[in-house]
Amino acid sequence: MIRRALVIFVLVVVAIPLMLAMAELPPHGSPDAPPQTHVAPYYLEHGPEEAGAENVVTAVILNYRGFDTQGEVTVIFTAMAAVVAVLVAGGAGVPAERTAAPTTTPVSLIVRFIVRVLAPFIVLFSVYVILNGHVTPGGGFQGGTILGALLIALTLIMSESDARALLPQRPERLLQAAAPLTFFAVGMTGLLLTGDYLAYPHSGPTIWIATLMLTVVEIGIGIGGAMVVATIFRTMGADR
Amino acid sequence: MIAALWHNLDYAASVILFCIGLYAVITKENLIKKFMGLNIMETAVFAFIVAIGVVDGGEAPIMGPGVEPPFINPLPQALILTGIVVALSTTALALSLIIRIWRQCGTIEADELREVE
Numbered sequence: 001m002i003r004r005a006l007v008i009f010v011l012v013v014v015a016i017p018l019m020l021a022m023a024e025l026p027p028h029g030s031p032d033a034p035p036q037t038h039v040a041p042y043y044l045e046h047g048p049e050e051a052g053a054e055n056v057v058t059a060v061i062l063n064y065r066g067f068d069t070q071g072e073v074t075v076i077f078t079a080m081a082a083v084v085a086v087l088v089a090g091g092a093g094v095p096a097e098r099t100a101a102p103t104t105t106p107v108s109l110i111v112r113f114i115v116r117v118l119a120p121f122i123v124l125f126s127v128y129v130i131l132n133g134h135v136t137p138g139g140g141f142q143g144g145t146i147l148g149a150l151l152i153a154l155t156l157i158m159s160e161s162d163a164r165a166l167l168p169q170r171p172e173r174l175l176q177a178a179a180p181l182t183f184f185a186v187g188m189t190g191l192l193l194t195g196d197y198l199a200y201p202h203s204g205p206t207i208w209i210a211t212l213m214l215t216v217v218e219i220g221i222g223i224g225g226a227m228v229v230a231t232i233f234r235t236m237g238a239d240r
Numbered sequence: 241m242i243a244a245l246w247h248n249l250d251y252a253a254s255v256i257l258f259c260i261g262l263y264a265v266i267t268k269e270n271l272i273k274k275f276m277g278l279n280i281m282e283t284a285v286f287a288f289i290v291a292i293g294v295v296d297g298g299e300a301p302i303m304g305p306g307v308e309p310p311f312i313n314p315l316p317q318a319l320i321l322t323g324i325v326v327a328l329s330t331t332a333l334a335l336s337l338i339i340r341i342w343r344q345c346g347t348i349e350a351d352e353l354r355e356v357e
Binding site (some may be wrong): 072 | 241244245247248249250251252255256258259262263266267291292293294295296298300301302303304309310311313314315316317318321322324325326328329330332333335336337339340
Protein backbone atom coordinates (compact mmCIF):
# COMPACT_ATOMS: atom_id res chain seq x y z
CA MET A 1 0.00 0.00 0.00
CA ILE A 2 2.76 2.42 0.98
CA ARG A 3 4.67 1.23 -2.04
CA ARG A 4 1.77 2.01 -4.36
CA ALA A 5 1.36 5.48 -2.83
CA LEU A 6 5.07 6.07 -3.34
CA VAL A 7 4.84 5.07 -7.01
CA ILE A 8 1.92 7.43 -7.60
CA PHE A 9 3.81 10.20 -5.80
CA VAL A 10 6.88 9.72 -8.03
CA LEU A 11 4.77 9.73 -11.18
CA VAL A 12 2.96 12.90 -10.15
CA VAL A 13 6.24 14.60 -9.23
CA VAL A 14 7.59 13.75 -12.68
CA ALA A 15 4.43 14.53 -14.64
CA ILE A 16 3.45 17.92 -13.21
CA PRO A 17 6.67 19.84 -13.99
CA LEU A 18 6.77 18.24 -17.45
CA MET A 19 3.16 19.25 -18.13
CA LEU A 20 3.88 22.79 -16.94
CA ALA A 21 6.87 22.95 -19.27
CA MET A 22 4.81 21.61 -22.18
CA ALA A 23 2.17 24.29 -21.57
CA GLU A 24 4.90 26.96 -21.78
CA LEU A 25 6.21 25.77 -25.16
CA PRO A 26 5.27 27.65 -28.35
CA PRO A 27 1.99 26.35 -29.84
CA HIS A 28 2.31 23.06 -31.69
CA GLY A 29 2.78 23.55 -35.43
CA SER A 30 3.46 27.27 -35.40
CA PRO A 31 5.90 28.27 -38.18
CA ASP A 32 7.57 30.93 -35.97
CA ALA A 33 8.69 28.59 -33.18
CA PRO A 34 12.46 28.66 -32.49
CA PRO A 35 13.18 25.22 -34.01
CA GLN A 36 11.75 26.40 -37.33
CA THR A 37 13.65 29.69 -37.57
CA HIS A 38 17.35 28.92 -37.12
CA VAL A 39 19.21 26.33 -39.15
CA ALA A 40 16.26 24.47 -40.69
CA PRO A 41 15.38 27.17 -43.29
CA TYR A 42 18.97 27.08 -44.55
CA TYR A 43 18.81 23.30 -45.00
CA LEU A 44 15.44 23.54 -46.74
CA GLU A 45 16.62 26.28 -49.06
CA HIS A 46 20.09 25.07 -49.98
CA GLY A 47 19.85 21.35 -49.25
CA PRO A 48 18.78 20.08 -52.66
CA GLU A 49 21.38 21.89 -54.79
CA GLU A 50 24.16 21.94 -52.22
CA ALA A 51 24.00 18.42 -50.82
CA GLY A 52 22.97 16.42 -53.88
CA ALA A 53 19.83 14.92 -52.34
CA GLU A 54 16.27 16.08 -52.95
CA ASN A 55 15.17 14.48 -49.70
CA VAL A 56 16.42 17.04 -47.19
CA VAL A 57 16.33 14.53 -44.33
CA THR A 58 18.86 12.40 -46.21
CA ALA A 59 20.90 15.51 -47.00
CA VAL A 60 21.06 16.34 -43.29
CA ILE A 61 21.86 12.80 -42.19
CA LEU A 62 24.52 11.91 -44.72
CA ASN A 63 25.92 15.24 -45.84
CA TYR A 64 25.56 18.06 -43.32
CA ARG A 65 25.81 15.75 -40.32
CA GLY A 66 27.78 12.90 -41.83
CA PHE A 67 30.08 12.59 -38.82
CA ASP A 68 27.08 12.00 -36.59
CA THR A 69 25.86 9.19 -38.82
CA GLN A 70 29.30 7.64 -39.01
CA GLY A 71 29.32 7.45 -35.23
CA GLU A 72 25.83 5.96 -35.36
CA VAL A 73 26.76 3.11 -37.71
CA THR A 74 29.77 2.45 -35.49
CA VAL A 75 27.38 2.22 -32.54
CA ILE A 76 25.19 -0.46 -34.15
CA PHE A 77 28.27 -2.41 -35.23
CA THR A 78 29.63 -2.21 -31.69
CA ALA A 79 26.26 -3.30 -30.28
CA MET A 80 26.32 -6.38 -32.52
CA ALA A 81 29.88 -7.16 -31.43
CA ALA A 82 28.84 -6.78 -27.78
CA VAL A 83 25.82 -9.06 -28.22
CA VAL A 84 28.03 -11.74 -29.78
CA ALA A 85 30.61 -11.28 -27.01
CA VAL A 86 28.01 -11.55 -24.23
CA LEU A 87 26.13 -14.54 -25.63
CA VAL A 88 28.72 -16.62 -27.49
CA ALA A 89 31.90 -16.11 -25.49
CA GLY A 90 30.41 -17.10 -22.13
CA GLY A 91 28.73 -20.34 -23.18
CA ALA A 92 30.48 -22.41 -20.50
CA GLY A 93 29.22 -22.77 -16.95
CA VAL A 94 25.58 -23.25 -17.85
CA PRO A 95 23.75 -25.52 -15.42
CA ALA A 96 22.84 -28.75 -17.16
CA GLU A 97 19.08 -28.75 -16.64
CA ARG A 98 18.67 -25.43 -18.41
CA THR A 99 20.40 -26.55 -21.60
CA ALA A 100 18.21 -29.63 -21.86
CA ALA A 101 16.21 -30.26 -25.02
CA PRO A 102 14.63 -27.02 -26.16
CA THR A 103 11.17 -27.56 -27.52
CA THR A 104 10.76 -25.88 -30.88
CA THR A 105 7.47 -26.01 -32.72
CA PRO A 106 7.88 -26.56 -36.45
CA VAL A 107 6.69 -23.63 -38.53
CA SER A 108 3.42 -24.28 -40.31
CA LEU A 109 3.30 -24.95 -44.04
CA ILE A 110 1.32 -21.77 -44.70
CA VAL A 111 3.92 -19.54 -43.04
CA ARG A 112 6.73 -21.27 -44.92
CA PHE A 113 4.95 -20.93 -48.26
CA ILE A 114 4.02 -17.26 -47.78
CA VAL A 115 7.54 -16.27 -46.73
CA ARG A 116 9.01 -18.05 -49.75
CA VAL A 117 6.55 -16.40 -52.14
CA LEU A 118 7.02 -12.93 -50.65
CA ALA A 119 10.82 -13.07 -50.35
CA PRO A 120 11.68 -11.76 -53.85
CA PHE A 121 9.23 -8.88 -53.50
CA ILE A 122 10.62 -7.95 -50.09
CA VAL A 123 14.14 -7.90 -51.56
CA LEU A 124 12.94 -5.70 -54.43
CA PHE A 125 11.21 -3.31 -52.05
CA SER A 126 14.22 -3.02 -49.78
CA VAL A 127 16.54 -2.33 -52.74
CA TYR A 128 14.09 0.33 -53.93
CA VAL A 129 13.99 1.96 -50.50
CA ILE A 130 17.79 1.93 -50.20
CA LEU A 131 18.56 3.26 -53.69
CA ASN A 132 15.83 5.91 -53.66
CA GLY A 133 16.71 7.26 -50.22
CA HIS A 134 17.83 10.59 -51.65
CA VAL A 135 14.66 11.32 -53.66
CA THR A 136 11.86 9.57 -51.71
CA PRO A 137 11.23 8.79 -48.05
CA GLY A 138 13.58 6.01 -47.06
CA GLY A 139 17.28 5.37 -47.06
CA GLY A 140 19.93 2.97 -45.91
CA PHE A 141 18.66 2.33 -42.39
CA GLN A 142 15.04 1.83 -43.44
CA GLY A 143 15.83 -0.43 -46.39
CA GLY A 144 18.44 -2.28 -44.37
CA THR A 145 15.88 -3.02 -41.67
CA ILE A 146 13.47 -4.43 -44.28
CA LEU A 147 16.24 -6.65 -45.65
CA GLY A 148 17.18 -7.69 -42.12
CA ALA A 149 13.56 -8.59 -41.37
CA LEU A 150 13.54 -10.79 -44.47
CA LEU A 151 16.73 -12.53 -43.31
CA ILE A 152 15.10 -13.10 -39.91
CA ALA A 153 11.94 -14.50 -41.53
CA LEU A 154 14.02 -16.86 -43.66
CA THR A 155 15.99 -17.94 -40.58
CA LEU A 156 12.69 -18.79 -38.89
CA ILE A 157 11.39 -21.03 -41.66
CA MET A 158 14.64 -22.82 -42.47
CA SER A 159 16.66 -25.30 -40.49
CA GLU A 160 19.71 -23.78 -38.85
CA SER A 161 22.20 -25.21 -41.34
CA ASP A 162 20.14 -24.00 -44.32
CA ALA A 163 19.93 -20.52 -42.84
CA ARG A 164 23.67 -20.52 -42.30
CA ALA A 165 24.24 -21.56 -45.91
CA LEU A 166 22.12 -18.59 -47.00
CA LEU A 167 25.07 -16.31 -46.36
CA PRO A 168 28.61 -17.62 -46.74
CA GLN A 169 30.75 -17.47 -43.64
CA ARG A 170 33.83 -15.71 -44.97
CA PRO A 171 32.54 -12.39 -46.33
CA GLU A 172 29.98 -12.30 -43.51
CA ARG A 173 32.37 -10.51 -41.16
CA LEU A 174 33.11 -7.93 -43.85
CA LEU A 175 29.42 -7.46 -44.64
CA GLN A 176 28.61 -6.90 -40.95
CA ALA A 177 31.13 -4.08 -40.91
CA ALA A 178 29.95 -2.77 -44.30
CA ALA A 179 28.44 0.43 -42.94
CA PRO A 180 31.49 1.82 -41.07
CA LEU A 181 33.81 0.63 -43.84
CA THR A 182 31.77 2.33 -46.57
CA PHE A 183 31.65 5.50 -44.53
CA PHE A 184 35.42 5.41 -44.15
CA ALA A 185 35.94 4.79 -47.88
CA VAL A 186 33.59 7.61 -48.90
CA GLY A 187 35.13 9.90 -46.29
CA MET A 188 38.58 9.25 -47.74
CA THR A 189 37.21 9.89 -51.25
CA GLY A 190 35.95 13.23 -49.96
CA LEU A 191 39.42 13.89 -48.54
CA LEU A 192 40.97 13.29 -51.96
CA LEU A 193 38.37 15.29 -53.87
CA THR A 194 37.90 18.33 -51.63
CA GLY A 195 40.62 18.20 -49.01
CA ASP A 196 38.35 17.45 -46.05
CA TYR A 197 37.32 14.13 -44.54
CA LEU A 198 33.66 13.28 -45.33
CA ALA A 199 33.29 16.46 -47.41
CA TYR A 200 31.28 16.20 -50.60
CA PRO A 201 31.75 18.24 -53.78
CA HIS A 202 29.63 21.36 -53.47
CA SER A 203 26.99 22.70 -55.81
CA GLY A 204 27.92 23.08 -59.45
CA PRO A 205 28.47 20.73 -62.35
CA THR A 206 30.09 18.09 -60.10
CA ILE A 207 27.03 17.70 -57.87
CA TRP A 208 26.34 14.27 -59.37
CA ILE A 209 29.52 13.04 -57.66
CA ALA A 210 27.98 13.99 -54.30
CA THR A 211 24.77 12.13 -55.20
CA LEU A 212 26.82 9.09 -56.22
CA MET A 213 28.74 9.17 -52.93
CA LEU A 214 25.49 9.48 -50.97
CA THR A 215 24.08 6.45 -52.83
CA VAL A 216 27.21 4.41 -52.09
CA VAL A 217 26.91 5.26 -48.39
CA GLU A 218 23.21 4.30 -48.46
CA ILE A 219 24.04 0.91 -49.98
CA GLY A 220 26.73 0.33 -47.39
CA ILE A 221 24.42 1.28 -44.52
CA GLY A 222 21.66 -0.92 -45.99
CA ILE A 223 23.83 -4.04 -46.27
CA GLY A 224 25.55 -3.44 -42.95
CA GLY A 225 22.29 -2.73 -41.13
CA ALA A 226 20.59 -5.83 -42.52
CA MET A 227 23.53 -8.04 -41.54
CA VAL A 228 23.73 -6.54 -38.05
CA VAL A 229 20.00 -7.04 -37.38
CA ALA A 230 20.08 -10.60 -38.69
CA THR A 231 23.25 -11.45 -36.75
CA ILE A 232 21.82 -10.13 -33.48
CA PHE A 233 18.68 -12.21 -33.99
CA ARG A 234 20.61 -15.36 -34.86
CA THR A 235 22.96 -14.98 -31.92
CA MET A 236 20.02 -14.62 -29.54
CA GLY A 237 18.18 -17.55 -31.06
CA ALA A 238 21.20 -19.84 -31.29
CA ASP A 239 20.50 -21.63 -28.00
CA ARG A 240 16.76 -22.05 -28.34
CA MET B 241 -2.58 25.99 -18.06
CA ILE B 242 -5.25 23.66 -19.42
CA ALA B 243 -5.91 26.03 -22.33
CA ALA B 244 -2.19 26.21 -23.15
CA LEU B 245 -1.92 22.43 -22.94
CA TRP B 246 -4.85 22.10 -25.33
CA HIS B 247 -2.74 23.75 -28.03
CA ASN B 248 0.15 21.44 -27.24
CA LEU B 249 -1.83 18.22 -27.08
CA ASP B 250 0.91 16.30 -28.92
CA TYR B 251 3.44 17.29 -26.29
CA ALA B 252 1.06 16.42 -23.45
CA ALA B 253 0.47 13.00 -25.03
CA SER B 254 4.20 12.31 -25.06
CA VAL B 255 4.40 13.24 -21.35
CA ILE B 256 1.64 10.73 -20.59
CA LEU B 257 3.44 8.06 -22.64
CA PHE B 258 6.65 8.88 -20.75
CA CYS B 259 4.88 8.39 -17.42
CA ILE B 260 3.45 5.04 -18.56
CA GLY B 261 6.99 3.90 -19.37
CA LEU B 262 8.28 5.21 -16.04
CA TYR B 263 5.51 3.33 -14.22
CA ALA B 264 6.59 0.09 -15.88
CA VAL B 265 10.24 0.71 -15.01
CA ILE B 266 9.46 1.39 -11.34
CA THR B 267 6.87 -1.28 -10.60
CA LYS B 268 7.60 -4.31 -12.80
CA GLU B 269 10.00 -6.88 -11.41
CA ASN B 270 10.50 -8.80 -14.66
CA LEU B 271 13.60 -7.42 -16.35
CA ILE B 272 12.13 -7.68 -19.85
CA LYS B 273 9.04 -5.75 -18.75
CA LYS B 274 11.30 -3.16 -17.12
CA PHE B 275 13.16 -2.75 -20.37
CA MET B 276 9.93 -2.51 -22.33
CA GLY B 277 9.06 0.39 -20.03
CA LEU B 278 12.38 2.01 -20.87
CA ASN B 279 11.60 1.58 -24.57
CA ILE B 280 8.22 3.23 -24.09
CA MET B 281 9.99 6.18 -22.44
CA GLU B 282 12.37 6.38 -25.41
CA THR B 283 9.42 6.35 -27.80
CA ALA B 284 7.79 9.19 -25.87
CA VAL B 285 10.93 11.30 -26.23
CA PHE B 286 11.13 10.50 -29.96
CA ALA B 287 7.47 11.42 -30.46
CA PHE B 288 8.00 14.67 -28.59
CA ILE B 289 11.03 15.74 -30.62
CA VAL B 290 9.44 14.81 -33.95
CA ALA B 291 6.30 16.74 -32.92
CA ILE B 292 8.46 19.83 -32.34
CA GLY B 293 9.34 19.86 -36.05
CA VAL B 294 5.76 19.86 -37.28
CA VAL B 295 4.61 22.99 -39.16
CA ASP B 296 0.89 23.49 -39.75
CA GLY B 297 0.01 22.50 -43.30
CA GLY B 298 3.62 21.58 -44.02
CA GLU B 299 4.71 19.00 -46.57
CA ALA B 300 7.41 16.36 -46.24
CA PRO B 301 10.80 18.02 -46.84
CA ILE B 302 11.40 16.35 -50.20
CA MET B 303 12.13 18.86 -52.93
CA GLY B 304 11.13 18.41 -56.52
CA PRO B 305 8.78 19.82 -59.10
CA GLY B 306 5.36 20.81 -57.81
CA VAL B 307 6.09 21.10 -54.08
CA GLU B 308 6.07 24.41 -52.27
CA PRO B 309 6.58 25.67 -48.73
CA PRO B 310 5.85 25.34 -45.90
CA PHE B 311 7.87 22.22 -45.23
CA ILE B 312 8.16 20.10 -42.11
CA ASN B 313 11.43 20.76 -40.26
CA PRO B 314 13.87 18.04 -41.45
CA LEU B 315 16.25 18.41 -38.52
CA PRO B 316 14.27 16.64 -35.74
CA GLN B 317 13.52 13.78 -38.11
CA ALA B 318 17.21 13.34 -38.90
CA LEU B 319 18.15 13.46 -35.22
CA ILE B 320 15.46 10.97 -34.27
CA LEU B 321 16.55 8.56 -37.01
CA THR B 322 19.90 8.50 -35.22
CA GLY B 323 18.11 8.09 -31.89
CA ILE B 324 16.05 5.14 -33.12
CA VAL B 325 19.14 3.33 -34.33
CA VAL B 326 20.89 3.86 -31.00
CA ALA B 327 17.73 2.68 -29.19
CA LEU B 328 17.83 -0.49 -31.32
CA SER B 329 21.46 -1.03 -30.28
CA THR B 330 20.78 -0.58 -26.58
CA THR B 331 17.72 -2.84 -26.78
CA ALA B 332 19.74 -5.59 -28.45
CA LEU B 333 22.51 -5.33 -25.86
CA ALA B 334 20.07 -5.28 -22.94
CA LEU B 335 18.16 -8.31 -24.21
CA SER B 336 21.38 -10.26 -24.65
CA LEU B 337 22.42 -9.35 -21.10
CA ILE B 338 19.00 -10.55 -19.87
CA ILE B 339 19.50 -13.83 -21.73
CA ARG B 340 22.88 -14.15 -20.01
CA ILE B 341 21.30 -13.49 -16.60
CA TRP B 342 18.70 -16.18 -17.32
CA ARG B 343 21.44 -18.67 -18.17
CA GLN B 344 23.49 -17.88 -15.08
CA CYS B 345 20.77 -17.45 -12.46
CA GLY B 346 17.72 -19.16 -13.90
CA THR B 347 15.47 -16.17 -13.25
CA ILE B 348 14.90 -12.68 -14.62
CA GLU B 349 12.70 -11.40 -11.80
CA ALA B 350 14.52 -8.55 -10.06
CA ASP B 351 13.30 -9.45 -6.56
CA GLU B 352 14.44 -13.07 -6.90
CA LEU B 353 17.77 -11.91 -8.31
CA ARG B 354 18.38 -9.85 -5.17
CA GLU B 355 18.18 -13.05 -3.13
CA VAL B 356 20.49 -14.98 -5.48
CA GLU B 357 23.49 -12.62 -5.05
